[in-house]
Amino acid sequence: MTNDTITIKAPAKINLSLDVTGRRENGYHDLRMLMQTIDLYDELTIKKTAESGIHFSMNRELPDHIPPEKNLVWKAAKLLQEHCHITDGLDIYLEKNIPAAAGLAGGSSDCAAALIGINELCDLGLTLGQLCDLGVTLGADVPFCLQKGTMLSEGIGEILTRLPDLSPLWALLIKPDISVSTGYVYTHLKLDEITSHPDTEHLIDCIRRHDDASLARGLSNVLETVTIPEYPILAELKTFLSDNGAIGALMSGSGPTTYGLYQDEILARMALKKAKEQYPDYDVLLCRTRLPE
Template identity: 50%
Template sequence: MKLRALAKINLGLDVTGKREDGYHEVRMVMQTIQMYDQLEIKESKEPGIRLTTNLPFLPCNDGNLVYKAAKLLMDEFDIRQGVDMNLTKFIPVAAGMAGGSSDAAAALVGINRMFQLGLTKRQLMERGVQIGADVPYCVMRGTALAEGIGEKLTSLPGVPMCYVLIGKPGINVSTKFVYGNLHLDEVTEHPDIDGMVEAIRNHDLYGITDRMGNVLESVTCPAYPVIDEIKAQMMKNGAVNAMMSGSGPTVFGIFDDPDKAEFARDQLKISGLSKQTFLTTVSKPGGTKYGKK
């Protein structure tokens, strides 16, 4: 079977505190987009898990979340048959777009289907949190409010149809570095997550984009000025708003017009600021009502 593992962006990302176990408490609005990795799974007569990928630098053992997810279910249900898995990556790696978490979610869904384990989506999400905080959301998909360490999820209506320009500069950013250098007492601006949720419920695209914000930019942008340069380039070329996704370094711009989005994509490629550039849309949009701008 072939499965699609969708990328995500954070329309809003706030960090509200740090727990004793070192994890940060967050409030985020998550959105899947039409960009995906592909995971192919085949049953094998040989026991065990064999994983291959199109990127030579990715591990193909339990250092890979796909392997870890498959092993989790196969151990729990004592599955003796083996599986051959091939992962084709398109989502940028170490980019703040949950590529690895989404791949793991696809593996959970695939193993559940292939061996007819009968687990519900909710049960897969409960197991997913053992692999990573973003995995339950990647099983769920769509538009959601994420709280706690990201595992407490509330499904929201789809955001209005819009165009999403993705620009990843030629750098990788460590999530550990970003959270390790986040000083919450110095953060003066927090995104209005409640207001964004209300705008989503009202299908108000501009109400959503006006409230976009990511407190992690306070760490990543000063360390990597190219992020602000890409944001400025997108805004200059017609983005309704632009922001860094997750812990970065990927920037996304939201556009309400496909022609503007295509022009901005071409200009971003010419600028050389972005090493990987994609134009796509949100997945599961909730209509086309835009509100007022």
């Protein structure tokens, strides 16, 4: 960081579990999720400028082609400008590496990184709790992305309980060349027909005991009941990962990214090579379940 520029990493997340426990009158769903930061990240460079306003750019166009002022990074900057009466202009450049609309919270993490970076760059003095209170108004995953690590997430995603750090497992991510609407998935979720829910307490116990094999066997996401019938390729990907050394496989978020966990780096790299050969048009990425260095 210099006096007028800061660069911040924005790591992705995967769901170790995702349970929907109810639906509120306002249409929001009550969730119970186990979330884990991985070391795949976007990078934000934020610069103070003499010219007022916010200038936002990125290295590649997002699939939905939204204008800059609709991007969560721009919204985060605007929120802090107004909340803290920032007079400087802001030039923000986003280096996008996390696949978009993938169930990896890339947009929420970029938003969190913008809040952290502007807070530090402009010496605003906001606490992490204050940033979380502001962030949740922009997206339910933003508070998790601000705090990172291994967490139980409840409510609509804003109630967070920190858990012991997960073992540094390898995570092989495969994102098919399809877009999944989160709104569509939740709208078509039939809660009364779900017969199998994540055993969240058991998974938390596995995390506390560092029982990675039992944790991997218990990976569970109720949104698969909607997304997989709509996109059967995701079931194929889970089978591919399991057949190629993963100790567990799951769809993250509302999809379509599907990942496998590995304890053994050699197995993980062999699976990476095979996945790139078998699915050349998909995003195939090997990460670890830890904070970026």
